[in-house]
Amino acid sequence: MAERLTARAALAAVAESFQELPEPEGPPAPPDGPLGWPGYDEARARATAATGETESVVCGIARIGGREAVAVSFEFGFLGGSLGQRTGDRLAAAHAAARERRLPVVSLIATGGSRMQEGMRALAQLQRVAHESALTRAAGLAQLAVARDPTTGGGWATLGAGADVILGLPGAQIGFAGSRVRPADADPAAYTAEAQLAAGHLDAIVAPDALAGTLGHYLALLTSPSAEPAEPPAALGAAEPPATGWAAVQGARAATRPRAPRYLDAYFETRAAISGDRCGGVDPGLLAGFGRHAGRTIAYAAQCGTRTTPAGYRTAARLIRLAGRLGIPVLTLIDTPGAANDAAAEHAGAGPAIADLFAAVATAPVPVTSLLIGEGGSGGALALAAPGNTWATPDSYFAVINPEAAAAILKREPAAAEPTANELRLRPQDLLDLGVVQGITAPRD
CATH class of the missing domain: 3.90.226.10 (2-enoyl-CoA Hydratase; Chain A, domain 1)
Known part of the structure; x- marks a missing residue:
C-alpha cells in the first residue's frame, strides 16, 4: 500500500x-x-x-x-x-x-x-x-x-x-x-x-x-504554447538516397539503421512521455509525449519500427488532440512495416483506430510535421503523416504496400519482390518527385 x-x-x-x-x-x-x-x-x-x-x-x-x-x-x-x-x-x-x-x-x-x-x-x-x-x-x-x-x-x-x-x-x-x-x-x-x-x-x-x-x-x-511548426530532425543514418527501390527497402529494414529513440534523444533536450490509449491498451512500439527543442515545447508521436497496434494509433490520436488543445506543435516519426493485422488487432478495432488518427491529423489546430525515418508501410504509416509537411531521411521508403505483398497480390513469384520494389517508386527521391514528401533531410554537419 x-x-x-x-x-x-x-x-x-x-x-x-x-x-x-x-x-x-x-x-x-x-x-x-x-x-x-x-x-x-x-x-x-x-x-x-x-x-x-x-x-x-x-x-x-x-x-x-x-x-x-x-x-x-x-x-x-x-x-x-x-x-x-x-x-x-x-x-x-x-x-x-x-x-x-x-x-x-x-x-x-x-x-x-x-x-x-x-x-x-x-x-x-x-x-x-x-x-x-x-x-x-x-x-x-x-x-x-x-x-x-x-x-x-x-x-x-x-x-x-x-x-x-x-x-x-x-x-x-x-x-x-x-x-x-x-x-x-x-x-x-x-x-x-x-x-x-x-x-x-x-x-x-x-x-x-x-x-x-x-x-x-x-x-x-x-504550459508553453507555440504557433510555429516543428522543424524536421536531421538524418542520423545514410547521407545519400539509395540507387534502387530494393536497396531502399533493404536499407530501411537494416538492423543498424537509427530508430525513433535515437532521433528523439538527438532532437529533444528533455522530454516527458504519455502512455496508453485510455481504452485498455499500450503499444510499446509507439512513443508519445512532450519535449523541449530549441527552447520550446514540441509534442511527439513516434513509431519504433514494429507493426503499430490499435492502442498505438489511439495513443497517437490522443497525443495530437491534447497538443491541439494546448496550442503545442506536433512532430511525428514514421517507421512501421504496417499496421498490426492479426486477429487480435481486428478485435481491438484496427480500422476505427487508424480512421481516428487520420481524423486527428487532418483536423489538428496546430501544425504537424512528419519525418519518415525508416519503413513507410501503407496506411498504417500514412496515418501519422502530415499532409503537405512530411519529410524523409535518405534511408527510408514509403509504399502503397510492401513489395513482397505487392508481388503476391499481382500473382508474381516471391523472387519478383525486388523488381516490384523498383516499379513502386518508393525511394525518398521518388517520393519527392511525386510530391509525397517536401524534402529529404540531410545529416547535420
Whole structure:
C-alpha cells in the first residue's frame, strides 16, 4: 500500500508555496444534510476534529516547479475523502479560478467515492465536476492528476481518469470499484497503479520523492504554447538516397539503421512521455509525449519500427488532440512495416483506430510535421503523416504496400519482390518527385 498523506502534507510534498482559495458561498446545509441522515453532523464534526479540515478537499493556488497552478488535494481522513455537495462547491470554484487566471489544474486525489449520507445530491456532484473539467479543457488549460491511495469511485472516473496526464503512486489502489464493493473473487492486483499503467490508463508511476520534480517537468512542457511548426530532425543514418527501390527497402529494414529513440534523444533536450490509449491498451512500439527543442515545447508521436497496434494509433490520436488543445506543435516519426493485422488487432478495432488518427491529423489546430525515418508501410504509416509537411531521411521508403505483398497480390513469384520494389517508386527521391514528401533531410554537419 502506498503511503497515505494528509491533504496538506501531499501539497507540501510537491509545492513550494500554497495559498488556499476562499470558501465558496452557499446556503447553509440542513441538519444532518439533504437526507437528514441520523448522526451525519456528528460524523462531520469528528472528521474535522481528527483532520483539522472542514471538507474532504483543499483547493488553492500552488507553485510547483516554479509554475503556478490551481491545486486540489483530497483529505482521505475526512469521511474517506468522499465527495459531497460542499466538496463539489470547492471543486467548481477551483476550476473557475483556473479559467479566470489561465492556470493548469493539478489534482492530488485520495477518495473512496461519493458520500452516502448525502445520497443522490452527492452523486450528482460527479456531473458537476465533469462539466467544470470540460470547461477547463475547452479553455485550453492542462489538467494533471496524481492518483494517491486510494483513488476509487467517482473521484477516479472524473478528476482522475478525465485528466490530460495521469500519474500514479506505487502500490496505490486505483479503480472505479472500491475495495468493499468488488466481486468476491476479484484479483486485488487488478486494482493497482501498476495494473492501470499496464492497461493504458496511467501515463507513469512516480515514486513520492520524485513527484514534485515530475509534476514541475510536465507543467513546464504543457504550459508553453507555440504557433510555429516543428522543424524536421536531421538524418542520423545514410547521407545519400539509395540507387534502387530494393536497396531502399533493404536499407530501411537494416538492423543498424537509427530508430525513433535515437532521433528523439538527438532532437529533444528533455522530454516527458504519455502512455496508453485510455481504452485498455499500450503499444510499446509507439512513443508519445512532450519535449523541449530549441527552447520550446514540441509534442511527439513516434513509431519504433514494429507493426503499430490499435492502442498505438489511439495513443497517437490522443497525443495530437491534447497538443491541439494546448496550442503545442506536433512532430511525428514514421517507421512501421504496417499496421498490426492479426486477429487480435481486428478485435481491438484496427480500422476505427487508424480512421481516428487520420481524423486527428487532418483536423489538428496546430501544425504537424512528419519525418519518415525508416519503413513507410501503407496506411498504417500514412496515418501519422502530415499532409503537405512530411519529410524523409535518405534511408527510408514509403509504399502503397510492401513489395513482397505487392508481388503476391499481382500473382508474381516471391523472387519478383525486388523488381516490384523498383516499379513502386518508393525511394525518398521518388517520393519527392511525386510530391509525397517536401524534402529529404540531410545529416547535420
